[in-house]
Amino acid sequence: MLSTLFRIxxxxxxxxxxxxxxxxxxxxxxxSDNLTLDILQDGxxxxxxxxxxxxxxxxxxxxxxxxxxxSWVSYWGSGVGWGGDLDGSNNTIxxxxxxxxxxxxxKIGFHIPSSNNTINLCQGKTFVDENDTTCxxxxxxxxxxxxxxxxxxxxxxxxxxxxxxxxxxxxxxxxIYTYNGDNNDIFFKQKGNGNKTLHFIVRTDNGEQxxxxxxxxxxxxxxDLTGSxxxxxxxxxxxxxxxxxxxxxxxxxxxxxxxxVTQN
Numbered sequence: 001m002l003s004t005l006f007r008i009x010x011x012x013x014x015x016x017x018x019x020x021x022x023x024x025x026x027x028x029x030x031x032s033d034n035l036t037l038d039i040l041q042d043g044x045x046x047x048x049x050x051x052x053x054x055x056x057x058x059x060x061x062x063x064x065x066x067x068x069x070x071s072w073v074s075y076w077g078s079g080v081g082w083g084g085d086l087d088g089s090n091n092t093i094x095x096x097x098x099x100x101x102x103x104x105x106x107k108i109g110f111h112i113p114s115s116n117n118t119i120n121l122c123q124g125k126t127f128v129d130e131n132d133t134t135c136x137x138x139x140x141x142x143x144x145x146x147x148x149x150x151x152x153x154x155x156x157x158x159x160x161x162x163x164x165x166x167x168x169x170x171x172x173x174x175x176i177y178t179y180n181g182d183n184n185d186i187f188f189k190q191k192g193n194g195n196k197t198l199h200f201i202v203r204t205d206n207g208e209q210x211x212x213x214x215x216x217x218x219x220x221x222x223x224d225l226t227g228s229x230x231x232x233x234x235x236x237x238x239x240x241x242x243x244x245x246x247x248x249x250x251x252x253x254x255x256x257x258x259x260x261v262t263q264n
Contacts, residue, residue, distance in 0.1 A: 021044050021045040021046075022041045022043070022044065022045065022046045022047070023046075023047045023048070023049075024039055024041070024047075024048045024049075025047075025048070025049045025050070026048070026050055026051075026052065027050070027051040027052070027080060027084075028051075028052055028053065028084075029051050029052065029053040029079075029080055029083055029084040029087075034055055034056045034057075035052065035055075035056075035057050035058075035059075036057075036058045036059070037052075037057075037058075037059045037061075038059070038060045038061065039061045040061070040062045040063070040064075041063045041068075042063070042064050042065075043063070043064055043065040043066045043068070043099075043100075044066045045066050045067050046063040046065075046066070046067070046068045046069070046097075047068075047069045047070070047071065048061055048063070048069075048070045048071070049069075049070070049071035049072070050070070050071065050072070050084075050085050050086065051072075051078055051079050051080045051084040051085050052084045052085065052086045053083045053084035053086070053087050054083070054084070054086070054087055054088050054089050054091075054115075055089040055090075056089050056090045056091075057086060057088075057089070057090075057091045057092075057093075058091070058092045058093070059086070059091075059093050059094075059095075060093070060094045060095070061094075061095045061096075062095070062096045062097070063096075063097045064097070064098045064099075064100065064124075065097075065098055065099035065100040065101075065124070065142070065144070066099055066100075066103070066144075067099055067103065067104065067105045067106065067144060068097035068098075068099050068105070068106045068107075068123075068144075069105060069106065069107045069108070070095055070097070070107075070108045070109070071107070071109055072085050072109055072110075072111065073107070073109035073149055076109070076111050076151070079111060079113075082113065083113065085110060085111055085112070086110070086112050087112070087113040087114075088112060088113060088114045088115040088116075088117070088155065089115045089116070090115055090116045091112065091115070091116070091117050091118075091119075092117075092118045092119070093110075093112075093117070093118075093119045093120075094119070094120045094121075095108055095120075095121050095122070096120075096121070096122035096123070096124075096125060096135055097122070097123045097124055098122075098123065098124025098125055098137060098142045099123075099124055099142055099143070099144035100124070100141045100142050101141040101142060101143045101144075102142075102143030102144045102145065102169055103144070104143060104144040104145030104169070104171065105144060105145070105147075106123045106124065106144045106145070106146050106147070107146075107147045107148070108121055108123070108147075108148045108150070109148070109149050109150065110149075110150040110151070110152075111150070111151045111152075112150070112151075112152045112153075113153060114152055114153055114154050114155045114157075115155035115156075116155040116156045116157075117152060117155060117156070117157045117158075117159070118157075118158045118159075119150075119152075119157075119158075119159045119160075120135070120159075120160050120161075121148055121150070121159075121160075121161050121162070122135035122161075122162045122163075123142075123144075123146040123148065123162070123163045123164070123172075124137070124142035124144065124146070124163075124164055124165075125137045125142075125162055125164055126162040126163070126164040126189055126191050127160060127161075127162045127187070127189060129187075129189075130160065130185075130187035130210055135162055140166070140167050142164065142165060143165050143168070143169040143170075144165075145165070145169065145170070145171040145172070146163040146164075146165075146171065146172045146173070147171075147172075147173045147174070148161065148163065148173075148174045148175075148176070149174070149175040149176070150176050151176070151177045151178075151179075152177070152178045152179075153177075153178065153179045153180060154178055154179060154180045154182045155182060156182050156183045156184075157178055157182070157183070157184050157185075157186065158184075158185045158186070159176070159178075159184075159186045159187075160186070160187050160188075161174060161176070161186075161187070161188040161189070162188075162189050162190070162191075163189075163190045163191070163196070164190075164191045165191075165192070165193060166191060166192055166193050167193060168192075168193030168194075168216070169193075170192065170193050170194050170195045170196070170218075171195050172190045172195065172196040172197075173195075173196070173197045173198070174188060174190065174197075174198040174199075174200070175198070175199050175200070176188070176198070176200045176201075177200070177201045177202070178201075178202045178203075179201070179202070179203050180203060180205075182205045182206070183205055183206045183207075184202050184205075184206070184207055184208070184209065185207075185208045185209075186200075186202065186208075186209045186210075187208075187209070187210045187211070188200065188210075188211040188212070189211070189212045189213070189214065190212075190213045190214070190219075191213075191214040192213075192214045192215045192216050192217070193216040194215065194216045194217045194218040194219065194240075194242070195218040196213045196218070196219050196220075197219070197220045197221070198211060198213065198220075198221050198223075199221070199222045199223065200221075200222075200223045201223065201224045201225065202225050203225060203226045204225055204226065204227055204228075204229065204230050204231060204251065205230065206230045206256075207230030207231060207232050207256065208232050209223075209225075209231075209232070209233045209234075210233070210234045210235070211223070211233070211235045211236075212235070212236045212237070212238065213236075213237045213238075213243075214237075214238050215237075215238050215239045215240050216240040217237075217239045217240050217241045217242045217243055218242045219237045219239070219242065219243045219244070220243075220244045220245075221235060221237065221244075221245045221246075222245075222246045222247070223235070223246075223247050224247070224248045224249075225247075225249050225251070226248075226249070226250045226251075227249070227250040227251035227252055227257070228251070228252055229251045229252065229253055229254060229255075229256050229257065230251065230256040230257070231249050231251045231256070231257045231258075231259060232256060232257065232258045232259070233247070233249075233259045233260075233261075234259070234260045234261070235247075235259075235260075235261045235262075236261070236262045236263070236264075237262075237263045237264075238262075238263070238264050239263060239264050243263045245261060245263060247259065247261070
């Protein structure tokens with residue numbers, strides 16, 4: 001396997017095909033100041049395809065193994081027309097993907113026309129909990145087959161998420177929106193040999209959300225939070241049998257709403 005490392009501080013237009021089927025395509029739209037972009041691709045058939053605009057961004061991308069892709073996704077299209085897939089200032093984004101055993105693809109797509117976001121997403125690894133600062137790699141290797149779509153239209157969001165199979169070859173899928181969900185601290189974790197699906201929408205200000213789906217069951221969670229006040233959600237589905245949970249909450253309580261759900 002060949003390893004490729006780029007550090008880009010001033011970027012006008014980048015379109016480098018990389019050895020071993022790896023590729024990096026970065027397009028700067030408009031003026032971008034103080035951008036630092038670190039990309040490590042160690043393996044074959046990995047791709048990064050982004051358009052970037054605005055100030056003070058810091059991106060760190062690691063893709064280890066094969067068939068890892070970070071790019072805009074089909075139902076959004078490229079962000080070039082509106083200023084870039086990352087159109088905002090003071091963003092710090094770290095993306096990690098590991099696919100060392102299987103032939104399935106790992107994919108991360110993001111669309112963040114906003115400011116002051118700190119985001120750490122990893123696939124093929126998991127965070128232990130919301131306080132963990134390092135995504136821990138599986139000791140047994142990783143099969144891939146995971147997808148994260150991300151669409152944040154507001155700033156001040158600290159998002160941390162991870163998906164890891166374990167010893168099997170399950171597929172995990174997370175589609176997460178925040179829209180105008182300012183100041184949200186969101187943690188999600190999907191781990192285990194059963195397929196996991198998470199749909200998550202936050203439209204309210206403030207609050208903390210935490211979702212964990214693990215075990216060998218095929219779990220699905222669909223969450224939609226609205227209202228004038230914050231909903232603080234703690235959802236855990238941990239079982240070797242299949243679990244499904246759907247929540248739509250409209251919080252109109254001035255002190256906020258708290259919801260804890262555990263399915264084992």
